[in-house]
Amino acid sequence: MRKLAKAKPQREPTIALINIVFLMLVFFMVAGTLAQPLDKTLTLVNTKDLEGRAPPDTLVVHSDGRLTYHGEDQSDAAAYVTGLSEDDRSKVRLVPDRELPAEDLMKIARDLRGAGAGQIMIVTERGLE
Numbered sequence: 001m002r003k004l005a006k007a008k009p010q011r012e013p014t015i016a017l018i019n020i021v022f023l024m025l026v027f028f029m030v031a032g033t034l035a036q037p038l039d040k041t042l043t044l045v046n047t048k049d050l051e052g053r054a055p056p057d058t059l060v061v062h063s064d065g066r067l068t069y070h071g072e073d074q075s076d077a078a079a080y081v082t083g084l085s086e087d088d089r090s091k092v093r094l095v096p097d098r099e100l101p102a103e104d105l106m107k108i109a110r111d112l113r114g115a116g117a118g119q120i121m122i123v124t125e126r127g128l129e
Helices: 014-034 077-082 102-114
Strands: 059-061 067-069 072-074 091-096 119-122
Touching (some): 059 102, 077 102, 102 119
Antiparallel strands (some): 059 067, 067 072
16 A cells, blocks of 8 residues: 655745844944934924025026016016126026926026027026925
């Protein structure tokens, strides 16, 4: 009479799971010690309630496409660039209104470039919450 061989029970891969959890533990322990904690007596500056203003020497583009520089209306982007010195033309700062359509912003940027502006920098609000 022939005996049937018993099938070996399948082991669960718990060793692999333990290794992964251990590696994650070591990783987070090392990563947590890389950044020095802030001094407990330090109070960070709160800028949430500051009044937003355009930086100096920037061309402001309003939502209706109107251009202003230092509060004075500009007829168009080309006229603004021609009134700048050669040094100021190399880097032109532009502050667009949030409601300004992207097509209008691109047209103004092309007009600035065509009038001789070098690098055009768009100044935006960076929200940290």
